[in-house]
Amino acid sequence: MQRVGVIMAGGGGTRFWPLSRQQTPKQLLNLTGRAPMICETFDRMARVIEPGNIYIVTSALQADGVLEALAGRTDRSRLLTEPEPKDTAPCIGYAAAVIESRHGQSLMLVTPSDHYIRDTDRLTEVWETALDAAENGDRLVTVGIRPDRPATAYGYIRYDTETDAPVRRVFSFHEKPDLETAARYLSSGDYAWNSGMFIWRTDTILSRLREHAPDIADAVSRIGKAVGTQQEQAVIADAFHQMRRISIDYAVMEPCAAQDGVLLVPGNFGWNDVGSWDMIEALRQPDSNGNVLLGDALALDSRDCVIIARDRFVSAVDMDGLVIVQTPDAVMVCRKDKAQNVKKIVEALQKAGRTDLL
C-alpha cells in the first residue's frame, strides 16, 4: 500500500517567544543549529516515505515560512493550508480526505513538526514496525515514548507491558497529569508518553472518525469530494468553519482504545518535544558551567543559564538558572525552572495589543 506522510505544522508557538512568533513558530526555528525543526522532521520522514508523498498541514499565516524553510525538499502542491486552527482531529481528517482523493487508500504516517529526535535510526525502525502493524490490520497505531521522569508536560498512554512484543495493545489515553500522578505513572511502568505520532490506513482513520466524531467526518467527507474541483478552497474554508476544535486523542484515540482499537509501538530514540526554553539543553551541549550560549553571548560567574543573542551582545554576571533571549525587537528574561511562564509575557502583550511583538 502506498505510504503517505503528514507533518502537522500548525503550531502557534508562544513558548519560545521572543524567538518564535505567529509567523515564525517553533517548527521554523533552527534550535539545533543544523536546520529548522520542520526540515529535520521532513528528512526523518523521507527515510520511510517518498518525499513527493509527504504533506505538510499548516496555517495560511505560516505557509510562506514553511515553504521557504522546506525549499528544495517540497513545494506548494504538498502544502495543506488550514483556514483556521481546529486542533488535530480536523487537521488529520482534512489530510486523510485529501490523501484518499489524490492517492487512493494509503498507509498514513502523521507526526508533529517540532519535536527533537536524537536517534533517527531507531525512530525509523519504530516507524517501520508501526507501518507494518497499521497496514496489516484495521487498528490505529501510535508511538509511545518510555518515560524517564515524571513529566507533567506530556500526555500519557497506558498500554500492555506484560509482553516484549514490538507492538502492544493500548488501554487508555491520559491527559497531562499533575506531578503526583505523573510520578505514579512513572513508577508503575505501565505508561508511555504520547508522542503525537500516528500510523494508520486512511480508510481506517476515516471510519473511526465516522464512528466517534460523525460531525467531523461529515465535514471531512465534503472536503474529500471537493478535492481537485474549483470549489475546493471554498469547501475547505466552510468545513473548517463548521468543525469544532478537538484533538485526535479526544475525538478518536480514547474511544477507540476503550474498544481495543489502538496499538502502540514503544520506542526510545531520544525524543524531546522541546516544549520550552529549558529544553534547549537537550539540543545543545552545555559548556562546563552548564551554560548554553548562542550568538554573541557572555556569561561570567554564571551557571546553568541559556543565553541566546540573535544580533546583539548579551552578557550576564552572577546568574544561575536563567534564560535570556535577545531578538532584534525584544529581550526576555525568565527562570529556566519556570520557562513555561514566558506565555505570561505573551498573554500580557496580547492584552496590550502589542501585535508588533507577537
Next chain:
Amino acid sequence: MQRVGVIMAGGGGTRFWPLSRQQTPKQLLNLTGRAPMICETFDRMARVIEPGNIYIVTSALQADGVLEALAGRTDRSRLLTEPEPKDTAPCIGYAAAVIESRHGQSLMLVTPSDHYIRDTDRLTEVWETALDAAENGDRLVTVGIRPDRPATAYGYIRYDTETDAPVRRVFSFHEKPDLETAARYLSSGDYAWNSGMFIWRTDTILSRLREHAPDIADAVSRIGKAVGTQQEQAVIADAFHQMRRISIDYAVMEPCAAQDGVLLVPGNFGWNDVGSWDMIEALRQPDSNGNVLLGDALALDSRDCVIIARDRFVSAVDMDGLVIVQTPDAVMVCRKDKAQNVKKIVEALQKAGRTDLL
C-alpha cells in the same frame, strides 16, 4: 574674593555599562529622568557661583559630549581638557593654575560631576558655609556626609564631633573600608563620608601642592605660566604626561589633615554618588513591587528589579533583585546586590578587544 567653580567630569564610567561608555560616561547620562547629571551639577553650582566662572575638566574623548550636554549653560572656553587621566590631584592643580592665571587669586569650589543630591537648598547652605570658611583662612575645606549605613564604597573622614559648630577640624582621611571597619566607623559617630567636594583659595591649594607634592606643583606651575600663550596646549600635554597618577586625598588632604590644615562642613542633603546600578533606586521611585522600569519594559511576578529598555521591548518574569539593561548594541543582566560586578563584563570586553562595546 571672586568665586570660581570646577566640575570634575573625567570619569570613565564602566559601572553603568552598557548605558555608560567611554564617550558617554555616567555624568552624561540622564539617570534621573530630568537631565544629564552634569547639568544638574552645573545648575546646583550656579546657585553659588557665576555660571561664567564655572569650569569643567574633562577628557578629550568626552569634551564634545560634555559641551553638547551643557549647551546653553556654558561653552568651550570654560572646558579644561585633560590630555590623559591622572586622577584628581593633577586635575585640580591644572584647574587651579588656569584659574589663577585667568582670574587671579580666587575662591575655588571643586565638585564631582556625577553625584545625586536630593536637597539642593541644604547643599547650597553647606557650600556657603564652606566658602566662608575657606575665604577667611588658609585651610583646605571639604564637605562630609553623615553616614547612615556602613557603606564600603566610600572613603571616610574622621573629624571633630565634640562640637556643634558648622565647621569642624579634620583628623584623618581613610580609604574605602571593609564592612567590619565601616560598621565600626558608623557606630563610632566620628566619621563622615568623603563627598569629593573641596573648597579653598587657589593660593592655598597651590601652596599645599608645593609642600606635599612638589613634582605635581612644578608641572602645574608650568601650565600656569603657559596659559594664554601659543604653547598652552603643548605644555599641558607635556605636564600631564609627566605627572604621576595620584588623588588629591593622598597627595594633599591626608598630609594636611595631619597638620591641622583641613576643615569639614558636615551636611545631610540626600547625597548619593550613584556608584552602581543598584543606586538607581535613589533616583527613581520604585513601583509597588519595588521595580524600577524605564522605557518599554515589562516585569511580571517580579520584584526589586531595575529594567532599563533604551530602544527595544525588555521583559522579565519571575525575577527577584535583577538589573537588566538594554542599549542599542548590548544587553546586560546582573544581580542588584552584586551590581559592581558589571565591571567584570567590561574587563572581559577590554581583554577581548571589543572596542565596539566599550
